[in-house]
Amino acid sequence: MEDKIFRQLKQLKAIEPNPLFVAGSRRTILALRKEEPVFAWLNLRMAGAMAGAVAMVAAAVFMFSGPSATTALASPEALNREFTGLNINVELKAIDYHQNVDQTVSLALSEISDNRVKHLNKNVLETESDNLNLNSSTSTSQVDDLLNKVIF
């Protein structure tokens, strides 16, 4: 049976395309390619020209953008010169200030919250305030006399 199948399959080789279709298709296909290289060539040339122009502009910018840009990378001296001009000191001072402020503020807060410090102790201050006799009629001369007695 296999031989019969192979024979029948071989007979399918007799299938042929329509000659009119073949001629028309061939003509159309070959005509199509004829026009294409013109555009392909133009595109290729244009793309090449654009790439060249971009490369030239990039090279020009790199070469003529000033000596610092080109030499800084090459020598450490040039790098030092560049850094001298920077206001890095100002920034260091600012950092120092912020650190000190933090320390001062934290100290003040701890003192305020601590009742053991006498001059800030609320109870002591209130007692002293009560003992003050603001309406006293003691004159300045009397005060002086008392002081003289105490001192001498």
Next chain:
Amino acid sequence: MEEERKLILSAKEGKEEAFGQLYDKYMPAIYRFIFLKVGGQKAQAEDICHEVFMNAWQNIKNFRFQGYPFSSWLYRIAGNAVIDYYRTKKVNVDIETVPEDVFARTASLGEKFDERLDLEKIQLCLKKLEPSYQDVLIMKFVEELSNKEIAAALEKTEGAVRVIQHRAIKQLKKHLEENGRQNIQTIKTA
């Protein structure tokens, strides 16, 4: 082979005459392959075939000699075009309906009525096979390509091609037997 190489090189340079000769040489085989793959739909086969050679002509500059024949490259384009055709068109070809003109063209090989029936039957059964089975049977037994050429066209190893060929024949035989039984039953019920 050397002659073909020259033609390909000329075609790669854009010479229409060279590609025209390649077209004349390979067009009938590629058409047949597509025709059988699309279930004998003449118009579709012509459209796809035209597309295949247009594609080949536009991309021949990218063709590289890699030890396999030019025909394998064309079959690969044709195979992809058929896949695209089925994917995009969502065609549901009725495998029981084969255009009459197919057999009108094949009638020259055997005027006998039985022979024509056999051809019709084998084409219907071929269409029932898996696509890769169809590819191998058409390339091997219709176009008489070597396993190496088929392997290159299908991007498979020669061993894989032999395995597919074996399974394809087995399956085709089974379909032919089933078809024969159905015909007998049809005759009996009639």
